[in-house]
Amino acid sequence: xxxxxxxxxxxxxxxxxxxxxxxxxxxxxxxxxxxxxxxxxxxxxxxxxxxxxxxxxxxxxxxxxxxxxxxxxxxxxxxxxxxxxxxxxxxxxxxxxxxxxxxxxxxxxxxxxxxxxxxxxxxxxxxxxxxxxxxxxxxxxxxxxxxxxxxxxxxxxxxxxxxxxxxxxxxxxxxxxxxxxxxxxxxxxxxxxxxxxxxxxxxxxxxxxxxxxxxxxxxxxxxxxxxxxxxxxxxxxxxxxxxxxxxxxxxxxxxxxxxxxxxxxxxxxxxxxxxxxxxxxxxxxxx
Numbered sequence: 605x606x607x608x609x610x611x612x613x614x615x616x617x618x619x620x621x622x623x624x625x626x627x628x629x630x631x632x633x634x635x636x637x638x639x640x641x642x643x644x645x646x647x648x649x650x651x652x653x654x655x656x657x658x659x660x661x662x663x664x665x666x667x668x669x670x671x672x673x674x675x676x677x678x679x680x681x682x683x684x685x686x687x688x689x690x691x692x693x694x695x696x697x698x699x700x701x702x703x704x705x706x707x708x709x710x711x712x713x714x715x716x717x718x719x720x721x722x723x724x725x726x727x728x729x730x731x732x733x734x735x736x737x738x739x740x741x742x743x744x745x746x747x748x749x750x751x752x753x754x755x756x757x758x759x760x761x762x763x764x765x766x767x768x769x770x771x772x773x774x775x776x777x778x779x780x781x782x783x784x785x786x787x788x789x790x791x792x793x794x795x796x797x798x799x800x801x802x803x804x805x806x807x808x809x810x811x812x813x814x815x816x817x818x819x820x821x822x823x824x825x826x827x828x829x830x831x832x833x834x835x836x837x838x839x840x841x842x843x844x845x846x847x848x849x850x851x852x853x854x855x856x857x858x859x860x861x862x863x864x865x866x867x868x869x870x871x872x873x874x875x876x877x878x879x880x881x882x883x884x885x886x887x888x889x890x891x
Contacts, residue, residue, distance in 0.1 A: 608651055609721060612644040612881050613713035615704040615874075616744065617774065617846045617853050620806070620814030622798040631756045632789060635801055638705075638741075639750040639769060640877040643776065645710055647673070648693035649717050655681070659692035667694075672711040672738055679734050680718050688722045699870055701782020703847025705741045712745030716882040728886045732760075748883035750876065752803055767803060769810055769876060775860055777836065778851040778870040779828035785848040791821045811855040812842055822849040835865065 616638045625633040648662070657677045661667050673692060680686065692714070698706035715731050718724070726734075728746060735742030740757035749762040750769055763769055788794065795817045806813045822845055823830040829845055832852040836843035841854035862871055 609649040609717050611647050611649070611713050611717050613647055613698075613706070613709040613745075614640045614642065614644040614877060614881065615698050615702075615706060615709060616741070617641055617704065617776070617876075618816065619811060620844075621816045621818060621847065622801065622814055623794065623796045623817045624798050624800050626796050627756070632796065633756060634754065635798075636753045637750065637763070637806060638744050638753050640745075640880055641774065641776070641874040642877055643698060643704075643872050643874045644881075645698050645706060645713075646695040647710065647713055647717065648695075649714075649721055650691045650693075651721055652689040652691055654689045655687045656689045657681075657692070658690075659694060662693045662695050665696065672707045672742075673714050676711040676714040676735070676738055676742075677718055679738060680715055680722075680724070683730075683734050684722075684724050684726070686722050686724060690718060690721065699778045699782075699851065701784065701849075702778045702851040703783070703845065703849045704776075704778075704851055705745065705847065708739045708741035709745045711735065711738050711742050713882060715742075715746065716885050720885050725887055731886065745880065746886075748880045748886070749878075752806070761803075763803075767807065768878070771878075772811060772876055773856050774853045774874050774876070775836065775841065775856050776846075776851055776853045776872050776874050777832045777865070779826075779832050780868040781826055781828045781850060783822055783826050783829070783849040787825060788818050788821050788848050791825075793824065794818070794821050816845050818848050819845040826850055832869065 619637040621636040623632050719726050732743040732746050747760050752761040829850050833843045836854045843854040845852050
């Protein structure tokens, strides 16, 4: 497929994830640091004459009738009255049900790419308000940087300048089995009363601060998560699940012998990104 834009949709890791409470409407209050990493899907966009939105998986995988990519494109049309269409090709590399935000990142990259392809010139805030209706993680991917995230996920403070994170390598391991987020958040065993933290606490120990409050419940639901963590810890690494799992990651300082890892696990060495690859595509004069 000839494409006008070929864009990455990077994954995220949660360096920590604390549940600090629960609202009367059932939504959980959280604190987390989301970081962007260089493991990503690739999306291809070609403008069409009609207003139709179509997509295909370029790796030959069957697609559902609807997903966050098509919903993002439709939401942008509806918000702006745009009558242009698009053909979207998808190269999916990020695992599903991993806690790495693959679907949300695809949606955010779709919004940024089409904002430019269709010459809509929406601001970051305007894109984030559209993104929030698609999923709680979408506004983070639109913020352009790693960030301190709180509330129900809607309060996003980019970590830039003196709060920017140092460059770090990570070993990311995704077991074959995934996890459903809803099952974890509805568990009676989920800890929901972690004391709120401040950025200064985190800054003193970027890659060791806090914990993932979802991890104990996730390990109870999916023992493979514990197997991955135990394997990483046997290598003397500080391992932690990201998001609602099932991927587990660990900061690394040198190459690791991966020959003894089960062949069914997806394993990748990644680095954190200073900023989103499409950050400059959002008009800075409208921030």
